[in-house]
Amino acid sequence: GAVVSQHPSWVICKSGTSVKIECRSLDFQATTMFWYRQFPKQSLMLMATSNEGSKATYEQGVEKDKFLINHASLTLSTLTVTSAHPEDSSFYICSARDFQKNSPLHFGNGTRLTVT
Amino acid sequence: DAKTTQPPSMDCAEGRAANLPCNHSTISGNEYVYWYRQIHSQGPQYIIHGLKNNETNEMASLIITEDRKSSTLILPHATLRDTAVYYCIVRVAGGGADGLTFGKGTHLIIQP
Numbered sequence: 001g002a003v004v005s006q007h008p009s010w011v012i013c014k015s016g017t018s019v020k021i022e023c024r025s026l027d028f029q030a031t032t033m034f035w036y037r038q039f040p041k042q043s044l045m046l047m048a049t050s051n052e053g054s055k056a057t058y059e060q061g062v063e064k065d066k067f068l069i070n071h072a073s074l075t076l077s078t079l080t081v082t083s084a085h086p087e088d089s090s091f092y093i094c095s096a097r098d099f100q101k102n103s104p105l106h107f108g109n110g111t112r113l114t115v116t
Numbered sequence: 117d118a119k120t121t122q123p124p125s126m127d128c129a130e131g132r133a134a135n136l137p138c139n140h141s142t143i144s145g146n147e148y149v150y151w152y153r154q155i156h157s158q159g160p161q162y163i164i165h166g167l168k169n170n171e172t173n174e175m176a177s178l179i180i181t182e183d184r185k186s187s188t189l190i191l192p193h194a195t196l197r198d199t200a201v202y203y204c205i206v207r208v209a210g211g212g213a214d215g216l217t218f219g220k221g222t223h224l225i226i227q228p
Contacts, residue, residue: 006159034215043203044160046215093159095215104150105216107159 002098003027006108013084014116021079021111023050023094029074030096034105035067038091050077084115120204125223134191136222138204141185146208149180150216151189153200153224160203160218163189199226 003026013019023033033050048058048069056069066088068080077096081088093110097103121139128134140149150165164171164178166187171178177190191198203221 004159036215036218043220044154044218046217049215091157095159104162104165106162107152110157110159112157 002096002101002103002106004094004096004106004108006094006111008111009109010112010114012114012116015085016083018080018082019084019113021081021092021094021113023077023079023096023108025075025096025098028096028098028101028103030077031074031099033071033077033094033096035069035077035079036093036095038093038110044093050079052077081113084113086115089113089115120206120219122202122204122219122222124220125225127225127227128191128194130196130226130228131193134194134198134224134226136189136191136202136204136224137186138189139186140204140206143184143206147206148208149178149184149187150205150207151176151178152203152205152216152218153198154203154221155197155200163202194224194226196226196228198224200224 005024007022031052035047036044037047038044047062048056050056050069050071052071058064071077091110095105095107097105148165148167151163152160154160163175166178180187201221201223
């Protein structure tokens with residue numbers, strides 16, 4: 001149980017374009033999902049908390065207008081990287097937990113974004 | 117969240133038990149010890165968690181000292197596929213309403 005699916009697994013885009021990453025909870029409802037970013041040889045850094053039906057909360061230093069988060073249903077959160085630049089190239093990972101079952105956080109398999 | 121300290125890297129021979137230590141001397145009474153691992157280019161994988169009693173599942177065993185200031189994750193028969201970065205995280209039950217905070221973890225390398 002508690003499977004989190006992320007799509008796409010990798011994407012290449014040109015500078016200035018936008019990219020959308022999807023995160024789905026497959027067998028449970030997730031009122032809250034978390035988005036992380038990981039640069040090479042570094043640990044995961046929490047970017048934002050995605051809340052179903054309300055605005056996301058962003059960690060300090062993360063631009064909310066650049067990283068748009070939409071959590072429109074109990075099983076789907078999306079992260080859109082707007083006007084992407086090469087420095088946005090990174091590994092983006094989402095996570096969620098089944099609060100009803102008090103389960104641990106489970107993570108998607110990540111999305112490798114390369115901006116050329 | 118309580119801070120954790122882990123060695124940056126460890127080697128272990130294939131087939132042997134891998135024992136990964138973690139210090140969490142400032143752990144609070146309601147905080148659990150969680151272990152995750154991240155295989156290269158994948159998302160973190162939940163392994164095990166515990167409060168004060170030792171825990172075992174199909175993946176690993178977790179030994180927590182009586183004073184709860186340290187713990188050890190044991191992979192009983194390490195395989196090459198266990199090569200990964202292992203993260204020890206202290207957090208309230210389930211991980212709370214906030215996202216987990218990851219440190220640098222231990223890079224475990226299983227040697228053939």
